[in-house]
Structure formats: structure tokens, C-alpha cells
Amino acid sequence: SLVLVKKGADEIPGLTDDNKPRRLGPKRASNIRKLFGLEKKDDVRQFVVRRQIGDKKQTKAPKIQRLITPQLLQRKRYFKALTRKRMEAGKEMKAEYQKRVAEYRQQQ
Numbered sequence: 001s002l003v004l005v006k007k008g009a010d011e012i013p014g015l016t017d018d019n020k021p022r023r024l025g026p027k028r029a030s031n032i033r034k035l036f037g038l039e040k041k042d043d044v045r046q047f048v049v050r051r052q053i054g055d056k057k058q059t060k061a062p063k064i065q066r067l068i069t070p071q072l073l074q075r076k077r078y079f080k081a082l083t084r085k086r087m088e089a090g091k092e093m094k095a096e097y098q099k100r101v102a103e104y105r106q107q108q
Helices: 029-036 070-107
Strands: 051-053 058-060
Touching: none
Parallel strands: none
Antiparallel strands: 051 058
16 A cells, blocks of 8 residues: 655655545444534434445445344343353352361261
């Protein structure tokens, strides 16, 4: 790729005389928020940059990454509950083991 290091006195035709807009917008939710100055409560899906396909009627938009959805929050709650359940089961197993060891020591 070509990178301009220093701009000369006059313009280079076709290179520095015109500004082309970016073809694609941001894909990540936080970058879309930053671009449009949105708050956390605003819906990012309404502001995604869409581009026209062929006959100006159809549009395409990127799949937004790092989008917080109800399903993601549900999954997060489920995994936390699973971890908590395993910890409680481990505590119960440890208590049971300590009890059995104490019984065994008393028998000897």
C-alpha cells in the first residue's frame, strides 16, 4: 500500500486532489457508539452503517460484534450459577469427607 509521508507544494492528480469516503463503517458495538456519540442505553442496531448493493434497493449491514443481547446475559447468568453450584457441591463433599475421616480416626 501507498502511504503519504510528506505532502509537497502542489497536488498529485488522482491521488491527493480528492478525498474518498471510507467504504465500510465500524463493525464493533463500542466503535459504532463512539462514531455516533451514543450512550450505553441507545440501540446500536439502529445506527449501523449500511451499504447499497447493485440496484440501490438492497442493503447490506455487518454483523455487530460484542453486542450485549438478552441471550448473552442469560448465558452469563447460567454459567455463573453453574460455577456457584459446583462450589457448593465441593463444599458439601469436603464436609462429608472430613466427617468420614474423623469417624475413621475414632475407630482406630
